[in-house]
Amino acid sequence: MVYRRTQQVMRRLAARRRAILAAARETAAEQGMAAVQIAPVAARAEIAAGTVYRYFPSKAELISELISDISREQLDHVRQAADAAPGPLSALAAAVTTIAIDALSHRKLAWGILAEPIDVDVVTARLDCRKAIVAEIESRIAAAARAGHLPPQDAGITAAALIGALHEALVGPLAPDNLDDPAKLREAVQTLALMALRGVGVMDARARGLVVQAVPPIVPELTPQPMAAPVSA
């Protein structure tokens, strides 16, 4: 054989793969999941449409991997915030506010990943994504309940409900229209976090304290990317 993949080529191939995923992510963030089509993504990555198929077997695989990536990043973020909290209840509060702020920071992306009309072949990826975040919340609720900070409950159901509440109120089509204003935004996050904690059984006064503690005083890095940075080739 007179040809072998050299290191440089492999690097270039890997970079191109990342570029495709990045192009897909940018497209989704700007125009929604429906706009993530092979031709536009390829154009954005500055390659031909056919080339995409040298890196991903199908569009569904591409989108699935995109969703998995974003989901993993979000989960890491939530875990990190929760683990840094002093106790189980604070951890739950931190997890809730982190989910809320992440969702608000990338509303279109979050909407695309969670709920936007999408190809049937990616439902699995989306489902895994939801399952993962619900499982995280569920374990936090269960931990707090074990510690005696919450009444006993079916954490699987309440965790799912909690996630649904956050998403519906923040990224759904009926979310308030004034998320640009940081003050309003902060208020919304607080309202929802308070509601979530009350919902799982935290007494009102204590919930208020936890929320005040958990929501960052300002939300500075909203315009940047708390959830994940699109990587450019």
Add this chain to the structure above:
Amino acid sequence: MVYRRTQQVMRRLAARRRAILAAARETAAEQGMAAVQIAPVAARAEIAAGTVYRYFPSKAELISELISDISREQLDHVRQAADAAPGPLSALAAAVTTIAIDALSHRKLAWGILAEPIDVDVVTARLDCRKAIVAEIESRIAAAARAGHLPPQDAGITAAALIGALHEALVGPLAPDNLDDPAKLREAVQTLALMALRGVGVMDARARGLVVQAVPPIVPELTPQPMAAPVSA
């Protein structure tokens, strides 16, 4: 002119229109919104595909009308249940449990109307549907707050969150898998209703009482159609 639409013809036309909507509804209930395509619906209504276009200008219009119909019925149902309650808080509890039970009674339909991947031209109808139900809950929350039964709050946000919680936990892809068992089902509804009431600020003990009162002791007519009966031609 040698032809005029007689009464009988107009009745037949109207019946056929209803048959198309009914066929669409049945299809959606059985196989999801994605399966609501012109050809299958027409076949079910026992007419040719082209005939559908004599009654509806487009598939989007057909589905929009279907969603509006179902939404209106659901809203009526919820209003009725809430209005029959003795007070504002009971009304809220009744509204919540009614929504939950309706959703469970027609999970596939509810999922299709609320969240399933769907054509972009029907987002308006779906949005109106959500807005309507959220507005209803919002007004109930506001009424209860005005009466001093709930702490002051941004009812718009909490209402949206509440709806999201119910839907995510009951009709979403992560809903528990044992909805066949009426006991489990009842338990799930109670759990969620309790959580919802706590979330908007009802004290735990009182919330429990309201929930027990609001959830019908049995859920007998689940297999029939609490939400709306598909009309056959």
Add this chain to the structure above:
DNA sequence: ATCGTCCCTGAATTGTTGTTCATTTCTTAA
């Protein structure tokens, strides 16, 4: 009965996207 009008039919058309593949362009080792 029959004519004018409307209604129904369903095969063909249209439009949109994901996917393929023959060809071209690059890359490597001899």
Add this chain to the structure above:
DNA sequence: TTAAGAAATGAACAACAATTCAGGGACGAT
């Protein structure tokens, strides 16, 4: 420099579903 193999290209293809329309049938008035 060159030949073998890999990667990239992008126009053509395929699949699917909404929509159209020319022709046939049904209906109402005369």
